[in-house]
Amino acid sequence: MLYSKLFTKTSRDFPADETSKNAQLLIKAGFIHKTMAGVYAYLPLGLRVLEKIKQITREEMNSVGGQELIMSSLQKRETWEITNRWDDKIVDVWFKSKLKNNTEVGFGWSHEEAIIEMMKNHITSYKDLPANVYQFQTKMRNELRAKSGIMRGREFVMKDMYSCSINEEQHEKFYQETILAYHRIFSRVGVGEITYLTFASGGAFTEFSHEFQTICDAGEDYIYIDKAQKVAINEEVLTDKVLDMLNVKRENLEKIKTLETGNIFNFGLIKSEQTDFKFTNKEGKEQLVWFGSYGIGMTRLMGVIAEIYSDEKGLKWPQSVAPFEIHLVSGVEKDEEINQKIQDICKQLYTKEIDLTTEIEGLNTDYEILWDERNTGLGSKLGDSELIGCPWQILVTKRSLENGGIEIKNRATGETKVVGL
Amino acid sequence: MLYSKLFTKTSRDFPADETSKNAQLLIKAGFIHKTMAGVYAYLPLGLRVLEKIKQITREEMNSVGGQELIMSSLQKRETWEITNRWDDKIVDVWFKSKLKNNTEVGFGWSHEEAIIEMMKNHITSYKDLPANVYQFQTKMRNELRAKSGIMRGREFVMKDMYSCSINEEQHEKFYQETILAYHRIFSRVGVGEITYLTFASGGAFTEFSHEFQTICDAGEDYIYIDKAQKVAINEEVLTDKVLDMLNVKRENLEKIKTLETGNIFNFGLIKSEQTDFKFTNKEGKEQLVWFGSYGIGMTRLMGVIAEIYSDEKGLKWPQSVAPFEIHLVSGVEKDEEINQKIQDICKQLYTKEIDLTTEIEGLNTDYEILWDERNTGLGSKLGDSELIGCPWQILVTKRSLENGGIEIKNRATGETKVVGL
Numbered sequence: 001m002l003y004s005k006l007f008t009k010t011s012r013d014f015p016a017d018e019t020s021k022n023a024q025l026l027i028k029a030g031f032i033h034k035t036m037a038g039v040y041a042y043l044p045l046g047l048r049v050l051e052k053i054k055q056i057t058r059e060e061m062n063s064v065g066g067q068e069l070i071m072s073s074l075q076k077r078e079t080w081e082i083t084n085r086w087d088d089k090i091v092d093v094w095f096k097s098k099l100k101n102n103t104e105v106g107f108g109w110s111h112e113e114a115i116i117e118m119m120k121n122h123i124t125s126y127k128d129l130p131a132n133v134y135q136f137q138t139k140m141r142n143e144l145r146a147k148s149g150i151m152r153g154r155e156f157v158m159k160d161m162y163s164c165s166i167n168e169e170q171h172e173k174f175y176q177e178t179i180l181a182y183h184r185i186f187s188r189v190g191v192g193e194i195t196y197l198t199f200a201s202g203g204a205f206t207e208f209s210h211e212f213q214t215i216c217d218a219g220e221d222y223i224y225i226d227k228a229q230k231v232a233i234n235e236e237v238l239t240d241k242v243l244d245m246l247n248v249k250r251e252n253l254e255k256i257k258t259l260e261t262g263n264i265f266n267f268g269l270i271k272s273e274q275t276d277f278k279f280t281n282k283e284g285k286e287q288l289v290w291f292g293s294y295g296i297g298m299t300r301l302m303g304v305i306a307e308i309y310s311d312e313k314g315l316k317w318p319q320s321v322a323p324f325e326i327h328l329v330s331g332v333e334k335d336e337e338i339n340q341k342i343q344d345i346c347k348q349l350y351t352k353e354i355d356l357t358t359e360i361e362g363l364n365t366d367y368e369i370l371w372d373e374r375n376t377g378l379g380s381k382l383g384d385s386e387l388i389g390c391p392w393q394i395l396v397t398k399r400s401l402e403n404g405g406i407e408i409k410n411r412a413t414g415e416t417k418v419v420g421l
Numbered sequence: 422m423l424y425s426k427l428f429t430k431t432s433r434d435f436p437a438d439e440t441s442k443n444a445q446l447l448i449k450a451g452f453i454h455k456t457m458a459g460v461y462a463y464l465p466l467g468l469r470v471l472e473k474i475k476q477i478t479r480e481e482m483n484s485v486g487g488q489e490l491i492m493s494s495l496q497k498r499e500t501w502e503i504t505n506r507w508d509d510k511i512v513d514v515w516f517k518s519k520l521k522n523n524t525e526v527g528f529g530w531s532h533e534e535a536i537i538e539m540m541k542n543h544i545t546s547y548k549d550l551p552a553n554v555y556q557f558q559t560k561m562r563n564e565l566r567a568k569s570g571i572m573r574g575r576e577f578v579m580k581d582m583y584s585c586s587i588n589e590e591q592h593e594k595f596y597q598e599t600i601l602a603y604h605r606i607f608s609r610v611g612v613g614e615i616t617y618l619t620f621a622s623g624g625a626f627t628e629f630s631h632e633f634q635t636i637c638d639a640g641e642d643y644i645y646i647d648k649a650q651k652v653a654i655n656e657e658v659l660t661d662k663v664l665d666m667l668n669v670k671r672e673n674l675e676k677i678k679t680l681e682t683g684n685i686f687n688f689g690l691i692k693s694e695q696t697d698f699k700f701t702n703k704e705g706k707e708q709l710v711w712f713g714s715y716g717i718g719m720t721r722l723m724g725v726i727a728e729i730y731s732d733e734k735g736l737k738w739p740q741s742v743a744p745f746e747i748h749l750v751s752g753v754e755k756d757e758e759i760n761q762k763i764q765d766i767c768k769q770l771y772t773k774e775i776d777l778t779t780e781i782e783g784l785n786t787d788y789e790i791l792w793d794e795r796n797t798g799l800g801s802k803l804g805d806s807e808l809i810g811c812p813w814q815i816l817v818t819k820r821s822l823e824n825g826g827i828e829i830k831n832r833a834t835g836e837t838k839v840v841g842l
Binding site for chain 2: 005006007011030035036042044047065068070074075095097099105107122131138142143144
């Protein structure tokens, strides 16, 4: 893409009304726009990042046999009364409104009950199981406070998957496979090393549940990590019994601030019991469906990545989720002949006549380029490039030509090399 | 995809609570699920169709220079009060709710005001123009009645594009280019021949606006068409003056029922005047931005296609938007040897070892196959295949083998041919 065609502009200052680093940076760099606290629009650069995170997640959900669908945001009262979760005293994040005939409707903050209601039309026999479905849904949650940028929004994009299994064995197998798929997602988007599968309280359902917690200064939780064993325990379940169970010594634990990036609920039969979600088994008898629910906040994950992959100059995206792999910056020189040469080289880079995969390790052949061809001072262009944070900056200037070719800079490490043509 | 892995089931009967053909068919075939009147979930088959329509639209919006983004659904009062469109007496389709601090919020039924508010942060100079943006947004509209299935929903997916131009010339040029892009979209999804650019009332803004009206028995409008000249006029502006202007004779007009599938608003300077949307021109003076708005209902378009491309047996999707190009049906025979042969051939078809592009004209090499490998009677499998309506049915049965190979049936025309291997 040509930079001059991109309608968004970077701004010189941080937005005054944001306290979170992720929103400050993403607004400054033109990735997002704030509609109100906790509610953001995703502008072209931001949407590109979000879609890349979604696509990685989609691939991994498909790899465990998930089928993509999209539920509605509008929810009816009856669906949620069955489990008592329509009540604002029990679920305090509902946005509700009314139809013209005064019927109350809600906007989906979760979709477990809605999924089960829909699945009942399709799952009736043992032949229909397993069935695993997922969606990328814009959730609405009426949060009291929303000060964490896109890490905790009133409107946000979530990937939620639901598993329906025939028995405990099938259920547990899928649950474990999904844990592995989640690890792959976090790893592919660049936070694998700092994301821990964490033992947490299971709430009303089971003794323990699993959270994925990512180490992050702006986090909201504390977990205890045994780094050598890669075991993590949420503060709320840190008892001697749990330590024994996990074979972990208290003195080896490190307390660390984290953000919950994924959560999986092993409902077992509880949800199906509440909602009467049954199938007919081989013997013709009715049986409850084993049910699980698996979530990752897509926009939250983008926020965490922005928090972690950034410095005082701006963002520094991992290649897998960067809006563009390459940010090409062309110098504007006084000498017309040199200018022409710069233009020629940049055009060849932009059309991939000059192929960068041979110079940059790990670059896929379908790499995309943002070419800053504006007739603007180099300093300002470089500043924008640092702020936007594509992983590779390519400089074509009078100086780079004098040095023998084009300059390739790694945004994350700052390493620079000049490559001949 | 293997049919047995698809969790949705076709049902024998039409849903009792649907009067519209599109919803009846789409629910029966397992493409959508009804949450409540006018609110539908898109199940795997339905989501595939919707995404194909979106992708075609995306390509055409990109081709005229549109930049994709996504605004928020949640809207704040102030944004809409500027144009007086927060008032429920003026806009009667708002869904509204309240934050915890009692601040009223709305759910976007349109995004013109929100787009302008956001664009003001990025468009300040003549250098920033033109700027054209679009989104695929889930709109919420509190419709009094919702009886047209996915053709008129309380929650639906819309592609809305907005153009910001520097002067009338640039504005008109983009407006005309978008009309052509819209024609291409309607043509690519299979309704080009029956979709008319229609002169309609411009409301408060201009004398005329342009609608795209698609001939459809289940439509809500009447238009007058001169088929020879391909000119269409909405009932509301059918005056002698307009007839003269368009050089059309009243006796050549045919009255016909249609559904509005696209609408474009040539706001000129009106919206910018209302919202004080200005830029600084080359002379350093402030000037109003020329503004246009261009919408196509994505789910509505899917509904129209379902209405038009269907018969008493079910759906018959145009290839460009079909959930799968190929519905492969394998016979289950008593003779084990024949069964094995059928399986072998089907596997080769499924993995594309046997390539169908040489046999089926117009099939792209990236075609996708739904293989009904269930151990079920052929009659029921064929019935499902007719109902789901992929454009090409491939039958591999004992009979087809006896006839010399595989049977290829065109779902739309019913034409059948046997092809040797």
